[in-house]
Amino acid sequence: MSRSGEVRAAIILANNIKEQLAFNRPYLTGWEIRIDRAKRRAGSCRTVDKIITLSQSHILENDVETITDTILHELAHAICFVEHKDLSHGVKWKHIAKTIGATPRATGKFNTPKSPWKIVLVDFRTKKIRLVAERYRRSKKIMDFYLKDDVTTKGNLFYLSSKEYDSFIKNEVQFNELKLIQ
């Protein structure tokens, strides 16, 4: 299935589950399923505008069972909010989660996408790099970044693709071949 096909299928799945649960909880028909771009979390429950979101990357990186569990997890939040004004993963939410068939756990076991970029501290003298952080996006301001308590690192922080970083760690590419980006 294409990426957009998988996303569409997940929305249909979520709406079907929602409609089934709405049989006993009619207020759920007023809730909408949408897609978001989050990378680290699987979904969200927005009580203000009654929207449940599923992360696109979560849909693309996980199987149907895991996505179903995420949908049920967020719907349990919606139910718990409407019926108890409770948005926690507390006793009431756990009970509802169990009742509707979701894993009663705050965070599920699912895959998150690998971040494409590393921020590395580069020592051009010794030709060594040190991993500082993982990033999903590059910032144009990297030249101005420096490590906490060490201003001398300013100008020595670079982006390196995760792929190149892995190759460098495995000695498959040399320091001089690295595409360091500022």
Ligand SMILES: [Zn+2]
């Ligand atoms: Zn939750």
